[in-house]
Amino acid sequence: MDCPSGRWQAPPVPGYGQYCPIAKASEVLGERWTLLILRDLMTGAHRFNDLYRGLPGISRSLLSERLRRLEHDGLIERRDANGSPAGYWLTPLGADLQPALMAMGEWAARNYGRDPRRDELDPSVLLLWIERNANRDGFPPGRLVVRFDLHGSRPNRAWLVSEDRVPSVCWDDPGFDVDLTIGCDLRTLHKVFAGRVALSAAMRDRSLVVEGSEAQRRAFMHWFGYSPMANATRAALAG
Amino acid sequence: MDCPSGRWQAPPVPGYGQYCPIAKASEVLGERWTLLILRDLMTGAHRFNDLYRGLPGISRSLLSERLRRLEHDGLIERRDANGSPAGYWLTPLGADLQPALMAMGEWAARNYGRDPRRDELDPSVLLLWIERNANRDGFPPGRLVVRFDLHGSRPNRAWLVSEDRVPSVCWDDPGFDVDLTIGCDLRTLHKVFAGRVALSAAMRDRSLVVEGSEAQRRAFMHWFGYSPMANATRAALAG
DNA sequence: CAGTATCCTCGAGGATACTG
DNA sequence: CAGTATCCTCGAGGATACTG
Numbered sequence: 001m002d003c004p005s006g007r008w009q010a011p012p013v014p015g016y017g018q019y020c021p022i023a024k025a026s027e028v029l030g031e032r033w034t035l036l037i038l039r040d041l042m043t044g045a046h047r048f049n050d051l052y053r054g055l056p057g058i059s060r061s062l063l064s065e066r067l068r069r070l071e072h073d074g075l076i077e078r079r080d081a082n083g084s085p086a087g088y089w090l091t092p093l094g095a096d097l098q099p100a101l102m103a104m105g106e107w108a109a110r111n112y113g114r115d116p117r118r119d120e121l122d123p124s125v126l127l128l129w130i131e132r133n134a135n136r137d138g139f140p141p142g143r144l145v146v147r148f149d150l151h152g153s154r155p156n157r158a159w160l161v162s163e164d165r166v167p168s169v170c171w172d173d174p175g176f177d178v179d180l181t182i183g184c185d186l187r188t189l190h191k192v193f194a195g196r197v198a199l200s201a202a203m204r205d206r207s208l209v210v211e212g213s214e215a216q217r218r219a220f221m222h223w224f225g226y227s228p229m230a231n232a233t234r235a236a237l238a239g
Numbered sequence: 240m241d242c243p244s245g246r247w248q249a250p251p252v253p254g255y256g257q258y259c260p261i262a263k264a265s266e267v268l269g270e271r272w273t274l275l276i277l278r279d280l281m282t283g284a285h286r287f288n289d290l291y292r293g294l295p296g297i298s299r300s301l302l303s304e305r306l307r308r309l310e311h312d313g314l315i316e317r318r319d320a321n322g323s324p325a326g327y328w329l330t331p332l333g334a335d336l337q338p339a340l341m342a343m344g345e346w347a348a349r350n351y352g353r354d355p356r357r358d359e360l361d362p363s364v365l366l367l368w369i370e371r372n373a374n375r376d377g378f379p380p381g382r383l384v385v386r387f388d389l390h391g392s393r394p395n396r397a398w399l400v401s402e403d404r405v406p407s408v409c410w411d412d413p414g415f416d417v418d419l420t421i422g423c424d425l426r427t428l429h430k431v432f433a434g435r436v437a438l439s440a441a442m443r444d445r446s447l448v449v450e451g452s453e454a455q456r457r458a459f460m461h462w463f464g465y466s467p468m469a470n471a472t473r474a475a476l477a478g
Numbered sequence: 479c480a481g482t483a484t485c486c487t488c489g490a491g492g493a494t495a496c497t498g
Numbered sequence: 499c500a501g502t503a504t505c506c507t508c509g510a511g512g513a514t515a516c517t518g
Contacts, residue, residue, distance in 0.1 A: 017361065019390070019429060020466075028347075032485070035261055059511070062480075097346055104261065104342075105264060106339075110335065112260070112263050125257060271491095291500095299491090300491075300502075303502075
């Protein structure tokens with residue numbers, strides 16, 4: 001609970017004055033952006049700029065403020081420089097929130113699931129999510145270079161480069177030979193990510209076209225990163 | 240989704256522009272008071288003034304605004320006059336939130352459980368919760384009158400009157416003969432309500448004193464209303 | 479890279495008074 | 499009982515420029 005300045009006072013977020021767990025949870029989690037920050041920490045973002053990139057519309061000062069409050073409330077801790085991996089990490093208290101966060105997300109996935117309009121999707125955020133949720137064990141050792149051709153989006157090309165099973169997305173040609181290309185429009189990619197359409201079905205009807213060696217295409221189906229809520233969505237659609 | 244005025248426009252609560260279930264849930268549930276309103280609807284409050292009484296600090300206009308938004312978002316519906324029980328009721332969409340709300344509350348109960356200071360407790364809210372969570376089947380038919388003597392609180396006397404198994408709390412002497420009195424301080428009553436202390440233990444060490452016939456005292460242990468999160472709290476304390 | 483400091487705006491929501 | 503209308507305040511947070 002120690003803070004950067006050493007003695008940061010929590011600005012008096014107006015509590016509810018109710019000694020009730022729901023009220024307490026609302027006080028800790030209820031501010032704008034807080035739940036999304038926790039979501040991103042749970043899916044592998046830890047550096048300030050990683051978090052910033054995944055939250056279009058937040059300002060750097062507001063992100064900083066929210067992180068300080070979460071640290072003050074004991075949900076996250078900052079690991080600096082010498083303490084191995086730098087950045088922000090969930091404490092046990094913060095990690096314990098995962099079931100509740102999943103339950104909220106599953107509620108929304110069950111009930112608000114519909115296909116997004118193209119203008120509701122942000123290509124850079126979707127690719128970031130695919131990177132973060134990728135199954136690292138499914139990548140080959142060494143380097144793998146995948147190019148996404150997103151029909152009708154701007155920008156419309158992204159590269160996912162996996163080095164020693166650690167993927168990262170970039171929007172400028174990294175210059176390496178491409179092992180695999182994925183061609184589809186952004187909505188199809190989102191539908192697959194969200195679990196609204198099976199990857200195999202999208203490949204079959206060629207709304208998503210994968211080009212590469214047979215082995216690479218098979219591996220793709222194994223490492224592709226789905227939304228953590230995809231299973232709930234599939235269940236809702238099946239039920 | 241129809242609204243009082245017939246064409247109420249949702250003020251543009253700034254969304255996150257992320258097509259993600261957690262973001263969607265945050266948009267619908269993230270505003271101040273919203274989760275507490277849903278909590279109260281789940282525990283039996285339905286009339287405007289019932290909700291208002293259970294949310295000290297909210298203004299009538301803000302409660303009205305929040306209810307309109309929840310109605311607009313499809314989580315609650317207003318049943319007026321001729322459609323039997325008047326007031327606000329959860330729709331299936333709203334009721335489907337219960338597991339998520341419980342998960343959040345249980346997280347807080349597990350992690351933030353501690354004994355409240357006396358100034359953190361509001362007697363009228365605690366008695367309201369006990370009324371709402373009472374086990375109606377445990378009341379006798381006809382009338383039961385219970386007086387709570389809350390040592391050191393102001394006001395320090397409340398009556399719970401059950402008529403045909405429907406309890407209601409009042410703070411002025413209703414004038415009926417008293418069948419049962421409960422004497423304790425507010426913190427003890429809260430500890431019992433929250434599941435932090437067993438009712439039987441509080442009676443045994445006389446921090447909570449019940450006076451009445453043997454039958455009434457036994458019935459009391461059956462109808463007394465616990466917090467919906469009490470079981471989670473007991474589990475956390477036992478584990 | 480990872481923030482902080484300062485200044486300024488605008489909109490959420492309180493207070494008050496009112497209504498069917 | 500169940501709200502609504504109006505006016506006003508103040509504080510959350512954006513913009514901008516800065517730092518170790």
